[in-house]
Amino acid sequence: MKKTLLSLLILVCVASFASAQSGSDSTNLTPQEIKDRLDGVADNLTTLNTDVNALKALKISGYLQFRYEYNDSSKSTDTLIKGSAVNRNANNFYIRRGRIKFTFQPGQTSKYVIYFDASRNTVSIKEAYVELAHKFKNQAFALTAGQFNIPFGYEIEYSSSKRDFPERSLAENNLFKGERDRGINLTYTAPKYLQANIGVLQGYGIDNATFTWFDPTKQKDVVARAKAKFGKFDLGLSGYWGKTYTPSVAAVAGSSSWYDANGNKQIDSNEVTTTAPKSEVAGFERDKDRYGIDGQAYLDFLPIGGTGVRGEYFKARDYNKDAKAVVHEQGWYLWLSQNIGKKFGAAVRYDYWDPNTRSNQNDATGTWSLAAHYFYDGNVRITAAYDIPLKLAGNSTLTKYSGDVKDNRFTLQFQFVI
Amino acid sequence: MKPEAKSKLIWTLGLVCVVSVAVGLSAPAGGNVTIKGSDTMLQLGQRWAETFMGQNPGVTIQVTGGGSGVGIAALINGSTDICEASRQIKPAEIDKLKERFNSPGVEIPVARDGLSVYLNEENPVGELSLEQLKKIYTGVVTNWKDVGGPDARIIMYGRENSSGTYSFFKDNVLEGKDFAAQTQTLPGTAAVVNAVAKDKLGIGYGGAAYAKGVKDAKVKKDEKSPAFAPTLENVKSGQYPLSRNLFWYLRNKPTGDLKKLVDFVLSDAGQEIVSKVGYFPLK
Numbered sequence: 001m002k003k004t005l006l007s008l009l010i011l012v013c014v015a016s017f018a019s020a021q022s023g024s025d026s027t028n029l030t031p032q033e034i035k036d037r038l039d040g041v042a043d044n045l046t047t048l049n050t051d052v053n054a055l056k057a058l059k060i061s062g063y064l065q066f067r068y069e070y071n072d073s074s075k076s077t078d079t080l081i082k083g084s085a086v087n088r089n090a091n092n093f094y095i096r097r098g099r100i101k102f103t104f105q106p107g108q109t110s111k112y113v114i115y116f117d118a119s120r121n122t123v124s125i126k127e128a129y130v131e132l133a134h135k136f137k138n139q140a141f142a143l144t145a146g147q148f149n150i151p152f153g154y155e156i157e158y159s160s161s162k163r164d165f166p167e168r169s170l171a172e173n174n175l176f177k178g179e180r181d182r183g184i185n186l187t188y189t190a191p192k193y194l195q196a197n198i199g200v201l202q203g204y205g206i207d208n209a210t211f212t213w214f215d216p217t218k219q220k221d222v223v224a225r226a227k228a229k230f231g232k233f234d235l236g237l238s239g240y241w242g243k244t245y246t247p248s249v250a251a252v253a254g255s256s257s258w259y260d261a262n263g264n265k266q267i268d269s270n271e272v273t274t275t276a277p278k279s280e281v282a283g284f285e286r287d288k289d290r291y292g293i294d295g296q297a298y299l300d301f302l303p304i305g306g307t308g309v310r311g312e313y314f315k316a317r318d319y320n321k322d323a324k325a326v327v328h329e330q331g332w333y334l335w336l337s338q339n340i341g342k343k344f345g346a347a348v349r350y351d352y353w354d355p356n357t358r359s360n361q362n363d364a365t366g367t368w369s370l371a372a373h374y375f376y377d378g379n380v381r382i383t384a385a386y387d388i389p390l391k392l393a394g395n396s397t398l399t400k401y402s403g404d405v406k407d408n409r410f411t412l413q414f415q416f417v418i
Numbered sequence: 419m420k421p422e423a424k425s426k427l428i429w430t431l432g433l434v435c436v437v438s439v440a441v442g443l444s445a446p447a448g449g450n451v452t453i454k455g456s457d458t459m460l461q462l463g464q465r466w467a468e469t470f471m472g473q474n475p476g477v478t479i480q481v482t483g484g485g486s487g488v489g490i491a492a493l494i495n496g497s498t499d500i501c502e503a504s505r506q507i508k509p510a511e512i513d514k515l516k517e518r519f520n521s522p523g524v525e526i527p528v529a530r531d532g533l534s535v536y537l538n539e540e541n542p543v544g545e546l547s548l549e550q551l552k553k554i555y556t557g558v559v560t561n562w563k564d565v566g567g568p569d570a571r572i573i574m575y576g577r578e579n580s581s582g583t584y585s586f587f588k589d590n591v592l593e594g595k596d597f598a599a600q601t602q603t604l605p606g607t608a609a610v611v612n613a614v615a616k617d618k619l620g621i622g623y624g625g626a627a628y629a630k631g632v633k634d635a636k637v638k639k640d641e642k643s644p645a646f647a648p649t650l651e652n653v654k655s656g657q658y659p660l661s662r663n664l665f666w667y668l669r670n671k672p673t674g675d676l677k678k679l680v681d682f683v684l685s686d687a688g689q690e691i692v693s694k695v696g697y698f699p700l701k
Contacts, residue, residue: 049602296516298516303673305670308516
């Protein structure tokens with residue numbers, strides 16, 4: 001398109017030049033005059049070139065995911081569907097992700113990104129940041145300021161348009177809801193093998209219903225990650241340290257009430273109910289930390305295509321305001337992905353999440369996910385996926401609890417990537 | 419969902435997987451091979467393809483250019499089997515291959531090149547240092563007299579940013595800095611050579627094989643170093659400062675006709691074609 005535009009503009013310039021030539025008596029032109037006119041055309045081309053390069057600086061990308069989803073017994077794990085009166089049958093067509101990203105990069109030293117999401121019935125800004133880049137010999141530094149992906153673990157940075165399964169792992173979804181936050185992040189990239197970053201973040205993400213844009217804690221959270229790449233094997237370590245805030249509870253005045261139970265119209269001691277006053281409970285902060293290790297291996301031993309093995313382990317500590325206690329959480333997943341020629345792919349994942357490792361209740365869950373892909377062309381992928389969530393007995397990682405509910409989910413997804 | 423229905427669904431998904439495997443396995447690895455990418459390597463790829471098809475009548479090879487970046491993008495989206503590239507694949511591109519094909523790709527150096535600096539044959543300048551080239555292409559030096567030539571404006575010709583030669587020149591000569599806005603972008607090395615051949619004040623860059631009707635400037639690492647021309651001897655010894663490998667990239671280890679083609683390219687017969695086209699063999 002841009003080439004066509006440039007060609008047309010050049011054609012107009014040349015035509016204008018030719019027209020000017022034919023309009024004057026060309027036999028009277030001196031070589032110097034012809035050279036001057038050619039220089040004029042060359043200058044115009046330079047201007048056009050500059051304009052076209054400016055247009056090239058703006059890049060548009062994005063993707064659309066349209067789904068049909070069938071949930072067993074309306075027990076969808078999707079919180080937006082679960083319990084919704086209007087979606088009781090949990091059998092839906094919907095837009096899961098409608099993303100469009102504008103990147104303006106006029107040179108190598110800076111870029112501006114704004115990234116929108118239109119899904120279900122809302123439009124939101126997923127990312128908006130400025131990135132400053134600096135190269136020192138073959139070392140690269142990038143400073144990102146704004147709203148961006150939290151640089152923790154493997155799954156967050158891995159685009160949903162590429163992932164085999166409809167959703168990220170349970171651990172990631174529980175610990176980093178929305179995947180993004182606001183702050184500043186510094187990334188260092190060494191040639192080929194190593195990338196490291198450290199960031200200072202608001203700490204409450206972009207999907208928090210209460211603290212929508214402001215941070216109730218005094219401190220900012222810190223995140224750090226290092227990733228080493230060895231060709232067919234990649235390894236990453238991540239850490240996150242911050243605070244979580246539990247809001248204050250207002251004081252409640254004491255009260256007493258009398259009910260004349262025996263009808264003697266006198267206040268007997270056993271007829272008075274007294275409620276003690278409750279003093280105000282001040283809001284307080286508690287530690288919130290997460291640690292992660294992730295690894296990926298890319299194997300090339302089958303004639304049908306590449307085999308990817310990806311795994312990640314999370315360990316976290318939070319304050320649960322409902323339980324009024326510090327909880328220790330952990331989760332992990334193992335994901336096997338196989339390409340089958342250029343047109344097909346298949347994947348299986350086991351995903352484990354325990355929201356309280358020190359509890360003996362059956363609160364751990366595991367989910368088997370299966371997926372099959374058909375790559376219709378370079379832009380379109382059609383995916384059929386089946387998720388089988390399991391309640392796990394006694395926190396064991398693979399044993400199904402006998403009280404397991406019917407909550408399996410089938411997803412058929414059509415995806416177009418720009 | 420009822421147990422029977424669930425069972426049917428699982429069987430259906432299983433069947434889809436099995437059919438996928440069958441189709442994937444039955445898809446020919448060769449038979450019809452596409453090669454796309456570097457314009458610098460276009461002639462080379464075409465000569466290899468012609469010779470290989472002559473020896474293997476059952477195989478059809480389609481070779482197109484567009485630039486190394488375009489070729490790598492085609493490899494990532496599955497629209498080419500082989501990418502020709504005059505620069506190394508970038509880490510971000512490897513990540514995309516991993517995401518889409520569960521593979522970091524396979525890199526095969528197939529030839530050597532001395533990225534040449536073209537000057538008009540009437541230009542009295544014979545040699546340039548990397549620093550001088552950097553200053554010219556970043557717009558710091560704009561007159562030939564500053565590098566030992568006549569008092570006249572320097573007209574720079576270059577390649578589009580999808581070109582591997584553009585990236586190599588930018589990384590190794592400009593040290594990552596942007597080209598001056600006055601650099602005229604042309605859609606292929608042949609066009610650059612053509613422009614310089616007609617323009618006494620022109621300067622361009624591109625693969626050694628294209629230097630017809632222009633002269634190659636000798637290039638020196640710095641002011642104190644000796645200048646070297648992009649000859650076989652200097653490129654093989656690495657003395658020519660802009661020596662580079664030319665690559666083929668594949669998604670996976672080659673099998674079938676693809677493997678036969680790669681073996682041919684790396685064979686003595688394939689490397690002889692490299693020399694005939696004007697590049698330099700690996701050994």
